Amino acid sequence: MTGHHGVRIVDGRVVTAPGVGPVAQAWLPLDGQVVVKIPPLKGNYRWLHETVRIRSPKLLGDRWELPRNCLARLVTAAIDRYGFIVLWRDMSKLSRCTRACLEAMGAECHCSCLGAHHGQASGGWFERVGDAVVADRGEYTRTAVVYGARGSSADAVMYGGELSGEQYRVDRAGRRGWPPAARFMCAGCMSVRASVWDHCHTHGFVRAPLCNRCNTRHWSGWRPELGRSECSRNLDDSYYGWCPERADGRRACSA
Structure with a gap:
């Protein structure tokens, strides 16, 4: 096991x-x-x-x-x-x-x-x-x-847009210089350490670090009766604003 x-x-x-x-x-x-x-x-x-x-x-x-x-x-x-x-x-x-x-x-x-x-x-x-x-x-x-x-042993801090304007990448060269998501508190619930980087699927920009639960809360089919925990009432989706296209109001951002 x-x-x-x-x-x-x-x-x-x-x-x-x-x-x-x-x-x-x-x-x-x-x-x-x-x-x-x-x-x-x-x-x-x-x-x-x-x-x-x-x-x-x-x-x-x-x-x-x-x-x-x-x-x-x-x-x-x-x-x-x-x-x-x-x-x-x-x-x-x-x-x-x-x-x-x-x-x-x-x-x-x-x-x-x-x-x-x-x-x-x-x-x-x-x-x-x-x-x-x-x-x-x-x-x-x-x-x-x-x-x-990747985890982090340092105390988690609030996200301040350190990757604002960065295109989301999954290759090593593209992520050079990025801090780990675990350095920050989750920008969605503000209650636990983040673990992954969320990005706007419409425009391709990094938005914010999220915990796994907040990162997947929008997905259809993951209901409590299927084993997924209910999302917190304290969820805040203002982190969508870290997408520069969202800030300009040009197009809606996707989850």
Whole structure:
């Protein structure tokens, strides 16, 4: 069993605590495309195309096939959208750590260390929040690792528009110089530490740091009877104003 903060892997199944809601899952086979399963929501193609920057996302049934080189961007974007992502990996037992692995900056790993010896994961934008679950598949090993937003040990402060006017990005170069969302209090409820960066899906600008609950409160289908906690009466959506297009009144901002 592995997991943390309401997401666990139990007997090979992903189990979420009440209020967490569905999380994204990705499978990295030994060869071929990354297979991704995300909650079926309107706008998934646009999210994969515009946010994760996949040229032609391919939907096969209830799963998406994506190129392997998108993995680090996918993990970062999925954490901002869902709070967590479970990454399943198949790795050859015969492989060994190389310098490329020891200095790796992404989530992909092909060696026997299961990614434990990677240098900085994604360059500081996500971290493992659960140990690997190992299953023996004969010639290869299958693992499941839960990734969540990078935390912060500093006291949380109020957000003051530190990323005002910045286009939302999920690549390492694009996020260079960004503070972690966990540095701030959630701009929605003002009661807990933030964990992810919210952005305007219409205009593409970073808006504010939010906690997972506030970040997902607008999504249809996540009702209390389905395991999602009711939102607080203290919710404040004035953080929408951090989108410069919203401030100019040109077009309405989307959640």
